[in-house]
Amino acid sequence: MSFTRQLFWETRKxxxxxxxxxxxxxxxxxxxxAASLIKIVxxxxxxxxxxxxxxxxxxxIPANGFTLYDVTANTTQEGGSIFIKKGTQFYVKGSASTGSVYLVAQYVRRTGE
Known part of the structure; x- marks a missing residue:
């Protein structure tokens, strides 16, 4: 059996x-x-x-803006990838308004073919 690394999505927050x-x-x-990519809209x-x-x-993040943390775009000098730790809680602060803030997370998992 061979293994591959695949990208999966967490449920949007x-x-x-x-x-x-x-x-x-x-x-x-x-x-x-452990997330490889985080997008906050x-x-x-x-x-x-x-x-x-x-x-x-x-x-x-300004109103109607977004930020993208693509932490696995490059490897470290030691040859491994960087991830955002499993269990990390994100918090948001602002004044009451209209609209919502969204967090999208992607993670890599090793799977068998």
Whole structure:
């Protein structure tokens, strides 16, 4: 049996911006797998901050913007790929508005053919 690496999708995560309080809130559930690609789409009418610890601002996404973290696009000097750790929880902070924020995660799994 030969093995191959295949790309899979986690279920899309989201938060309605009408629920924003100005404090960090979870953006869906924590990652179920080590992610190779994360896309966060801010389809709301307000700028948002993104965090992975719920306290510190790690990134900023303007209203109606998005960010893409393609962490496995390149390998490390040691020859391996970089992944976003399984169990990572993303948080979002902004003022109440219209629209939603979405998180899309892709992960790689070794499978048998």
């Amino acid at each position: 989201s938060r309605d911006s009408a629920t924003f309080t100005g404090s960090y809130q979870t953006l869906g559930s924590a990652l179920s797998n 801010n389809d709301s009418a307000v700028d948002i901050d993104i965090s992975t610890d719920g306290t510190n601002d790690h990134d900023f």
